[in-house]
Amino acid sequence: MNWKAFGAMLARDAHVARRNAIQLFFQTFLQPLLFVFIFGRVMVGSGYMQPQYKGLLLPGIMAISMTFTGIWAVAMPLIAEFQWTREIEDRLLAPISMNWIAIEKVIAGLLQALVAGLVVLPLGWLILRPIEISVQDPLIFAVIILLVGGFSACGGLALGCSMNQQHIGLMFSMVITPMIFFGCTYYPWSALQKFPVLKWAVLVNPLVYASEGMRASLVPQATQHLPVWAVVGALVFFDVLLLVVGLRQFANKSIS
Numbered sequence: 326m327n328w329k330a331f332g333a334m335l336a337r338d339a340h341v342a343r344r345n346a347i348q349l350f351f352q353t354f355l356q357p358l359l360f361v362f363i364f365g366r367v368m369v370g371s372g373y374m375q376p377q378y379k380g381l382l383l384p385g386i387m388a389i390s391m392t393f394t395g396i397w398a399v400a401m402p403l404i405a406e407f408q409w410t411r412e413i414e415d416r417l418l419a420p421i422s423m424n425w426i427a428i429e430k431v432i433a434g435l436l437q438a439l440v441a442g443l444v445v446l447p448l449g450w451l452i453l454r455p456i457e458i459s460v461q462d463p464l465i466f467a468v469i470i471l472l473v474g475g476f477s478a479c480g481g482l483a484l485g486c487s488m489n490q491q492h493i494g495l496m497f498s499m500v501i502t503p504m505i506f507f508g509c510t511y512y513p514w515s516a517l518q519k520f521p522v523l524k525w526a527v528l529v530n531p532l533v534y535a536s537e538g539m540r541a542s543l544v545p546q547a548t549q550h551l552p553v554w555a556v557v558g559a560l561v562f563f564d565v566l567l568l569v570v571g572l573r574q575f576a577n578k579s580i581s
Contacts, residue, residue: 330419331429338433342398349394349437357386357393358448364511365453379453381548383446384539385510388473390445392508392532395438395477396484396501399430403485404493407578417579427482427575431568434478435471442470458543465553469538472560476531479564482571486578508532513540515549531563 342349365382368374406413416426450456460466488496507527509517514537517524527533538556540548 330421331425334416334419334426334429335433338402338429339436341402342433342437357390357445358452360511361386361449361452365449379456380458380544381513381540382511383449383453383456383458384543385508385512385536386449387442387445387543388508388532388535388539389505389510391438391442391470391473392477392480392504392535393501394441395434395474396481398437399434399478399481400485400488400496401493403430403482403575404488407486408489413579423576423579424572427572431475431478431482431571434481435474438474438477439470442474457546460542461545462542466542468557469535469542469560472557472564473535473538475564476535476560476567479567479571480531483567483574486571486574504530504532509536513537513548514551528559531560534559534563 361382364374365379369376369379403413406416417423419426450458484496484500507523508530509527510532514524514527514533517527534551534556537551538553538560541550541553541556
C-alpha cells in the first residue's frame with residue numbers, strides 16, 4: 326500500500342471540495358434549511374404544529390444532509406470521471422490497488438458528509454431556537470454520525486458505479502426522493518403505528534436508522550425511537566453491504 330499516493334489523491338479531492346465550497350453549500354444545505362424554517366419555524370410558530378416537533382425534525386434534517394452530501398460527493402465525481410473527463414484512468418495508473426482507489430473516494434465522501442452534518446446542526450439550532458437538544462452520550466453520537474457518513478459515501482460509490490450519465494435524474498427521482506420521504510426524516514418511526522405494513526417495510530431503508538439514530542443521540546426524551554443497538558447494527562450492515570457492492574461495481578467499471 327502506497328500511503329503517499331493515497332494521501333495525494335485524498336488531498337486533491339479535498340482541494341476540489343474547498344474550491345467548490347459555495348456551490349456545495351447551496352446544493353447541500355439550502356433545501357434542508359428551508360424545510361427547517363417552514364416546518365419548524367413557520368408551522369410551529371403559527372400553531373399548526375406542536376413545539377415538540379422541532380426536536381423531532383432537526384435530527385432528521387441532519388440525517389438528510391449527511392446522506393445527500395455523501396452520495397453526491399462520491400457518485401457525481403465518479404460518473405463524470407468514468408464517462409466525461411476520463412480522469413479515473415489516471416487514478417488507475419497510481420501505484421495502489423484498485424480497491425484502495427475506491428476506498429479513497431469513500432473516505433473523501435465520508436469527510437464531506439461529516440462536515441455537512443456538523444454544520445447543519447448549529448444552523449438548524451439557530452433557526453429553531455429555543456429547542457431542547459443535547460448530546461448525552463458523545464461516544465454513541467460519534468459512532469452514529471460516522472456510520473451515517475459511511476453509509477452515504479458507500480451508497481454513493483455503489484450508485485456512481487452503477488448509473489450512466491443519462492440516468493442521473495432517474496437516480497434522484499427513483500432512489501433518493503423515496504428514500505428521504507420513507508426514511509423517517511420528517512417524522513419518527515413510532516408515528517407509523519397505524520400503518521403496520523409500511524412500518525415494517527421502511528426498515529429496508531438505511532435512512533430510517535440514520536434518522537432514528539440521530540434522534541436517539543440528540544433528543545432521546547422527545548419520542549420513542551429504535552433501540553440504539555438496532556440502529557448501530559443496521560448501519561454497520563448497510564455500510565458493509567454497500568461497500569462490498571460498490572467495490573465490485575467499481576472493479577467491473579474500471580476493467581470495462
